[in-house]
Amino acid sequence: MTxxxxxxxxxxxxxxxxxxxxxxxxxxxxxxxxxxDSSDEWIQQRTGxxxxxxxAEGEDAQSLAKKAAESAIERSGLSLDQIDAVIVSTVSQxxxxxxxxPLLAADLGLQDAAAFDIGAACAGFCYGVAQAxxxxxxxxxxxxxxxxxxxLSKITDxxxxxxxxxxxxxxxxxxxxPSEVNGIGPVxxxxxxxQAEVIDMTADWLxxxxxxxxxxxxxxxxxxxxxATGYIADAAKRTLEAAGITPDQLDCFIPHQANNxxxxxxxxxxxxxxxxxxxxxxxxxxxxxAASVPIAMDELLSSGQAKSGDTALIIGFxxxxxxxxxxxxxx
Amino acid sequence: xxxxxxxxxQLAELVNDVAGVPVEDVQLDKSFVDDLxxxxxxxxxxIVGCEEKFGVTIPDEDSKNLKTVGDAVAYxxxxx
Numbered sequence: 001m002t003x004x005x006x007x008x009x010x011x012x013x014x015x016x017x018x019x020x021x022x023x024x025x026x027x028x029x030x031x032x033x034x035x036x037d038s039s040d041e042w043i044q045q046r047t048g049x050x051x052x053x054x055x056a057e058g059e060d061a062q063s064l065a066k067k068a069a070e071s072a073i074e075r076s077g078l079s080l081d082q083i084d085a086v087i088v089s090t091v092s093q094x095x096x097x098x099x100x101x102p103l104l105a106a107d108l109g110l111q112d113a114a115a116f117d118i119g120a121a122c123a124g125f126c127y128g129v130a131q132a133x134x135x136x137x138x139x140x141x142x143x144x145x146x147x148x149x150x151x152l153s154k155i156t157d158x159x160x161x162x163x164x165x166x167x168x169x170x171x172x173x174x175x176x177x178p179s180e181v182n183g184i185g186p187v188x189x190x191x192x193x194x195q196a197e198v199i200d201m202t203a204d205w206l207x208x209x210x211x212x213x214x215x216x217x218x219x220x221x222x223x224x225x226x227x228a229t230g231y232i233a234d235a236a237k238r239t240l241e242a243a244g245i246t247p248d249q250l251d252c253f254i255p256h257q258a259n260n261x262x263x264x265x266x267x268x269x270x271x272x273x274x275x276x277x278x279x280x281x282x283x284x285x286x287x288x289x290a291a292s293v294p295i296a297m298d299e300l301l302s303s304g305q306a307k308s309g310d311t312a313l314i315i316g317f318x319x320x321x322x323x324x325x326x327x328x329x330x331x
Numbered sequence: 332x333x334x335x336x337x338x339x340x341q342l343a344e345l346v347n348d349v350a351g352v353p354v355e356d357v358q359l360d361k362s363f364v365d366d367l368x369x370x371x372x373x374x375x376x377x378i379v380g381c382e383e384k385f386g387v388t389i390p391d392e393d394s395k396n397l398k399t400v401g402d403a404v405a406y407x408x409x410x411x
Contacts, residue, residue: 229376
């Protein structure tokens with residue numbers, strides 16, 4: 001029998017760096033209330049959001065992704081030719097093909113990197129980290145760029161009172177590479193397509209084109225809240241257990257920035273000690289879907305609230321419904 | 332089998348934890364929304380908390396009928 005040669009991988013992987021990019025246009029609740037019948041007080045009380053960022057003229061999803069990726073690559077200390085795979089998670093690539101990842105790879109000046117997009121909505125970054133970890137450990141890739149990027153402002157119905165104030169634009173990126181010690185815990189992930197209608201589009205692209213109707217994200221907020229505060233809070237607990245980490249060993253909690261009320265509820269459920277630093281970037285950046293976890297991670301590190309080497313629980317959850325969480329060592 | 336008062340007490344602790352309502356205010360005749368100022372998101376969290384605490388399943392079509400503390404206590408008594 002012929003023997004097929006295998007390529008050895010690394011025993012472990014870790015995050016080398018993180019970077020982010022937020023667009024320039026600030027949309028505060030006062031402006032938001034010119035589109036919907038609501039109030040600053042109501043929006044803050046229900047979500048914790050005071051303002052969000054939307055792309056302005058000259059900015060788009062790929063330009064945000066590039067900025068975040070350049071920052072992450074620079075901070076990783078690696079050269080461009082050492083990045084051999086690019087994973088982009090986005091629901092904001094507004095054409096069916098080609099995917100954003102090869103376009104971004106070329107935009108960054110990478111040569112011949114494997115590149116593909118994944119569709120895991122707000123869980124996208126954590127799905128990407130899970131894949132990057134597996135690629136590095138399997139030997140399929142050595143240094144993987146993982147990007148979460150969204151321009152949700154383009155697919156948000158500005159007059160939908162249940163979603164308009166939530167969604168925002170931004171990008172986050174991380175470089176994952178080989179390590180002698182484990183820096184990425186086991187992924188706890190799953191899906192519940194039986195609840196697909198809970199977060200959906202008002203029309204698929206084909207219908208939108210053929211019938212000339214807009215295609216917006218629509219959401220049953222209460223159903224999402226129920227899922228997130230029940231099942232996902234349990235998943236967060238399982239993620240810690242899978243990594244063998246007790247709440248008092250944790251330094252940071254970086255959940256997808258969906259709603260401060262969901263974060264509050266998860267904290268009650270997880271019973272994390274007071275010393276754990278909790279990401280709250282939603283206050284000024286809104287819900288940036290796949291980008292929210294890496295943006296929040298970058299913000300915690302840049303502001304000094306967290307430091308390199310800290311142990312963090314990250315978890316993303318969203319349309320699908322899908323979710324993924326890991327315990328990671330911060331870069 | 333827990334008594335009505337035991338269920339009310341545990342529910343009061345849950346409502347206090349989720350919405351910051353003083354436990355002594357959580358009485359059977361009180362409306363979650365009108366008397367205790369519990370908003371719809373907090374109500375969802377209370378329902379999820381009840382499912383966990385009392386081992387009941389409360390589907391959406393039933394949860395919307397739980398207007399008062401007494402409604403919730405009776406539901407838990409009848410379904411646990």
